Amino acid sequence: MKDVQxxxxxxxxxxxxxxxxxxxxxxxxxxxxxxGALGLLLIxxxxxxxxxxxxxxxxxVPAGTGGGADQMARMIQxxxxxxxxxxxxxxxxxxxxxxxxEGFLDVKSSNRNPHKIIxxxxxxxxxxxxxxxxFSWKDMTPVxxxxxxxxxxxxxxxxxxxxPKEFVEAAKEGGANRFKMxxxxxxxxxxxxxxxxxxxxxxxxxxxxxxxxxxxxAQLVGNHINASVNNPIxxxxxxxxGALRPLCVFDKERIPLKEPVADGKSWNSIPTCxxxxxxxxxxxxxxxxxxxxxxxxxxxxxxxxxxxxxxxxEWKDFMAKGAFNVSFKTGDDFKTWLTAAExxxxxxxxxxxxxxx
Amino acid sequence: MPEREGNLxxxxxxxxxxxxxxxxxxxAYMFIGITLGVLIGVLPGLGGANGxxxxxxxxxxxxxxxxxxxxxxxxxxxxxxxxxxxxxxxxPGEPWSVATTFDGHPMAQKGHAGEALTAAFTSSFFGAFxxxxxxxxxxxxxxGFALRFGPAEFFAVQLLTxxxxxxxxxxxxxxxLCAMMLGFALAAVGLDSVTGELxxxxxxxxxxxxxxxxxxxxxxxxIGEILLTMEEGLAFKGKxxxxxxxxxxxxxxSLPRYWMTAIRGSIVGCWMGxxxxxxxPASFMSYGLAKRFSKNRQNFGNGxxxxxxxxETAAHAAGTSALLPMLTLGIPxxxxxxxxxxxxLIWGLQPGPLLFVEQKEFVWGLIASMYLGNIxxxxxxxxxxxxxxxxxxxxxxxxxxxIVVICAVGAYTVHNAFLDIVMMLVFGVVGYVFKKLSYPxxxxxxxxxxxxxxxxxxxxxMLVSQGDLAIxxxxxxVGSIVTLALVMLFWPVxxxxxxxxxxxxxxxxxxxxxx
Numbered sequence: 001m002k003d004v005q006x007x008x009x010x011x012x013x014x015x016x017x018x019x020x021x022x023x024x025x026x027x028x029x030x031x032x033x034x035x036g037a038l039g040l041l042l043i044x045x046x047x048x049x050x051x052x053x054x055x056x057x058x059x060x061v062p063a064g065t066g067g068g069a070d071q072m073a074r075m076i077q078x079x080x081x082x083x084x085x086x087x088x089x090x091x092x093x094x095x096x097x098x099x100x101x102e103g104f105l106d107v108k109s110s111n112r113n114p115h116k117i118i119x120x121x122x123x124x125x126x127x128x129x130x131x132x133x134x135f136s137w138k139d140m141t142p143v144x145x146x147x148x149x150x151x152x153x154x155x156x157x158x159x160x161x162x163x164p165k166e167f168v169e170a171a172k173e174g175g176a177n178r179f180k181m182x183x184x185x186x187x188x189x190x191x192x193x194x195x196x197x198x199x200x201x202x203x204x205x206x207x208x209x210x211x212x213x214x215x216x217x218a219q220l221v222g223n224h225i226n227a228s229v230n231n232p233i234x235x236x237x238x239x240x241x242g243a244l245r246p247l248c249v250f251d252k253e254r255i256p257l258k259e260p261v262a263d264g265k266s267w268n269s270i271p272t273c274x275x276x277x278x279x280x281x282x283x284x285x286x287x288x289x290x291x292x293x294x295x296x297x298x299x300x301x302x303x304x305x306x307x308x309x310x311x312x313x314e315w316k317d318f319m320a321k322g323a324f325n326v327s328f329k330t331g332d333d334f335k336t337w338l339t340a341a342e343x344x345x346x347x348x349x350x351x352x353x354x355x356x357x
Numbered sequence: 358m359p360e361r362e363g364n365l366x367x368x369x370x371x372x373x374x375x376x377x378x379x380x381x382x383x384x385a386y387m388f389i390g391i392t393l394g395v396l397i398g399v400l401p402g403l404g405g406a407n408g409x410x411x412x413x414x415x416x417x418x419x420x421x422x423x424x425x426x427x428x429x430x431x432x433x434x435x436x437x438x439x440x441x442x443x444x445x446x447x448x449p450g451e452p453w454s455v456a457t458t459f460d461g462h463p464m465a466q467k468g469h470a471g472e473a474l475t476a477a478f479t480s481s482f483f484g485a486f487x488x489x490x491x492x493x494x495x496x497x498x499x500x501g502f503a504l505r506f507g508p509a510e511f512f513a514v515q516l517l518t519x520x521x522x523x524x525x526x527x528x529x530x531x532x533x534l535c536a537m538m539l540g541f542a543l544a545a546v547g548l549d550s551v552t553g554e555l556x557x558x559x560x561x562x563x564x565x566x567x568x569x570x571x572x573x574x575x576x577x578x579x580i581g582e583i584l585l586t587m588e589e590g591l592a593f594k595g596k597x598x599x600x601x602x603x604x605x606x607x608x609x610x611s612l613p614r615y616w617m618t619a620i621r622g623s624i625v626g627c628w629m630g631x632x633x634x635x636x637x638p639a640s641f642m643s644y645g646l647a648k649r650f651s652k653n654r655q656n657f658g659n660g661x662x663x664x665x666x667x668x669e670t671a672a673h674a675a676g677t678s679a680l681l682p683m684l685t686l687g688i689p690x691x692x693x694x695x696x697x698x699x700x701x702l703i704w705g706l707q708p709g710p711l712l713f714v715e716q717k718e719f720v721w722g723l724i725a726s727m728y729l730g731n732i733x734x735x736x737x738x739x740x741x742x743x744x745x746x747x748x749x750x751x752x753x754x755x756x757x758x759x760i761v762v763i764c765a766v767g768a769y770t771v772h773n774a775f776l777d778i779v780m781m782l783v784f785g786v787v788g789y790v791f792k793k794l795s796y797p798x799x800x801x802x803x804x805x806x807x808x809x810x811x812x813x814x815x816x817x818x819m820l821v822s823q824g825d826l827a828i829x830x831x832x833x834x835v836g837s838i839v840t841l842a843l844v845m846l847f848w849p850v851x852x853x854x855x856x857x858x859x860x861x862x863x864x865x866x867x868x869x870x871x872x
Contacts, residue, residue: 065406065407065692065696065699066695067695067699070699071699071702071703074410074414074699074703075703077414078416078417078703079417081414081415082417082418095773097547097548097565097567098548098555098558101562101565102562102565105562105565130554131554132555133555133565186549186550186551188553206820206823208508208817208820208821209813210817212688212689214687214688214698215688217687217688218504218686222504222506222507224507224821233702234687236707237708237709237710237711237712238709238710240707240709240710240711241710241711243710321705321707322702354553
């Protein structure tokens, strides 16, 4: 915590330079007071452009400690502290109750509070649909899309299937519900992808929900399940150790990372599911939201902050290790994306019968 | 032969690991970590997982090896520190020290707080040491073992924990059942992890979180105890505790007697840490087993030192060995391990089978720090035994409000929610009423901590087997654990039958003394 009390960084804003001169203005005679008054007139504009947190910022994680969202939030916290990107401390708080509903409801009810931000995972869309707890992204203020988390179809390397096509055929031959698909949580991203595969390929799996992605990968290595849709970062070490085999990635395009990861293969050599005949597309939002009623300059402050975070080496390294899709969106772009994603989730969940009636 | 070479290699790597530790900064981080950890352990609610998570971003600019040494030392410290308030005030500082209260606190009430603390710390150290030895020499073999655990195996282990704990108390079986069912009911509130739907939340936002085990424990034990003490005359029993350095030595002399309990506790702990079942179930299981097989089983619950040794060795062994599946497989064996796992990824290390090959300096530095960290921890806590024991000399009217405040802060920290403080007070009253009506608290707590896990494992197993119970006997591993669990459950019936038959053969009226 020692770094956070330092004076605000040497960023030059009109407001800062004025604030610096303010004491002089006060101590000087009336001649310069005029200049001071002129300056005061300028303050509203200047201040708006340069809103900054005036107390510590709460960074809500609508998931438990140790998960993907939590890791990312703490990574961001570390980057901000290390690079001194913010004059106030940022504190990560986990509110995981009710599949994240607790965290989202907290932010939803924090009207006009610029000192609270939340990081999302897919439960932004899935939890209200599955549990009926009333909230939506429209109840909050979208700030920025930080990245999209990829999903990959994995099988045990002892399994004979080498492509999504072979996998689907094997699942069909095995008979309904014979193939077990493991995933994190219930009626969340992993099960939605599973349902999408079922709908697209005309197979049925038995979906087994586990607590975390690491558990799922280990269960697949131990042959307790037949396949998983783990995020790259959760399964990469098992791939490198030769225990798991990736079949396809659920993004629109191949992952652009061409550095060899395992066995001479790179993330880029994994085909997309669509190009290999399995018409399913899915990525998970890692985005930042604020409560309702915040002002545009407050949003602008955080957009700027996260732009700086994205430029750090640590962040780039983290993105590469986890094979993230590094799209960055703000403003209307981001809202358009959110609207589309919400529709996608609603359609998939309705079809699969996951929506609470 | 290859195994011996493996061992030699392990020894060589370990020596290199100690070389990493020789850096004075790393030693400093170690002591900082231990001290912080003990404090975190003492404060109920602020668990190791929270403590490590809060400090994680601060380690961002350190080297990964220094960072993990400091954070894992916080974890060791918390494992040690959890016992302190359990013994002194009947308030478990950490979930895994709940079982320590059963005999640790009665010991303190009898004036043996120093002995209880020494026994707790020493057995913690013993458990950790066994686990570290195991990690050093058998890591690859054991990592493979963890992979054999699917949902059915997990349920079998949880069933074994229940069965080894239940059905042996002196309370009426119906009261035990009652308390346990209440625990299950409370554990069911919140999100149903298998269907993804909400249960028993009645539209309340506050109930979304469910009932947290920690808050229940702080209320039931801590606040309940304060209420009882208030009724009994506003003073702590055990004021006359002997407080000097000799206590440590005297206790050490009596500890070797419990070698069997300590070894059993370590085995249970290592097994539960690796599979991964967790430190809390391990401590309950070890306590249950000790009570069942001890010669002094009548005295359990009234301040039997064996009842402190058993859960502490198991908890610390489990806590330590939980790092193994985290490092080699990327599955966290405990909540704290889950946070450390996140840390590894943040520092750019990829936990998994290749970590031992690619990041030798890191892994062996960590393992070496486990040896030194635990020795440092033992020194830190043992030297402070007299200090902690003397807290009991502070007048009740001063210390009680302080405890209530600490409990409230602890309850708040778990989820940053005010309602949890109210919940804690309600649990306090429940705890008081339970004690007055002589309902046992332990089954309620056990059901609350294990209920959730057991339910999801059972339902996962049922999903996998399409509803066929035969999955619990589908392979030798799961079959033997389940059978063992059932034998444990019905042991009192078996032994009663055996005794009856024996006495009939003896032709008579001979009464077999229990002790």
